[in-house]
Amino acid sequence: MxxxxxxxxxxxxxxxxxxxxxxxxxxxxxxxxxxxxxxxxxxxxxxxxxxxxxxxxxxxxxxxxxxxxxxxxxxxxxxxxxxxxxxxIDTSDHMHFKCTKCGEVFDIFKSAKKLLPKTEHKVINEEVYLYGICKNCK
Structure with a gap:
């Protein structure tokens, strides 16, 4: 430091x-x-x-x-x-995107809860992982 x-x-x-x-x-x-x-x-x-x-x-x-x-x-x-x-380090609800070429993991600051239809279920934890090719590897 x-x-x-x-x-x-x-x-x-x-x-x-x-x-x-x-x-x-x-x-x-x-x-x-x-x-x-x-x-x-x-x-x-x-x-x-x-x-x-x-x-x-x-x-x-x-x-x-x-x-x-x-x-x-x-x-x-x-x-x-x-x-x-x-x-x-970011403990807020958000998704993660992993590039299958370089292996880097990116934050996607959108909550998956907003994508769910109205239900009586209560979401207490959110873990959504997306995989693909990042903009640097395209």
Whole structure:
């Protein structure tokens, strides 16, 4: 994390404390990465992105931190690739689009609830995954 981001790091630290999470440097940096890089990473992808700047970072720390953040409602787990868990910092209801060529995952900010006919069912969770070719790969 760059020095000019010290104020932002303090905001993350405050958020973690509010959620009952001990604000270690690694947790702050992981959260910072997720908010500034909206790439829907898996734990392994995130580990590979951060290991260069944090040589003491372990895969276990990344996995446990991501799961802790998800359990506290700070992240959403997405299963767009079968059993591989990816993480989304945006916990609002929205769809995801995965490019079958490059593998990138994009947010589609439209709620699927609006597409449903009126029913007496109450939607409590929304997970819609779309697959195709992104505009960069066309």
């Amino acid at each position: 760059k020095r000019e981001n010290k104020i932002y790091a303090e905001e993350i630290k405050k958020l973690l404390i509010e959620k009952g999470i001990s604000p270690s440097y690694q947790r702050i940096r992981i959260f910072d990465f997720l908010t500034t890089n909206r790439i829907h990473p898996s734990a392994e992808m995130l580990y590979l992105q951060l290991i260069g700047e944090m040589p003491t970072l372990s895969r276990t720390t990344v996995y446990s931190t991501l799961n802790l953040f998800a359990d506290k409602g700070m992240l959403k787990r997405i299963f767009i690739e079968g059993t591989l868990v990816r993480f989304d």
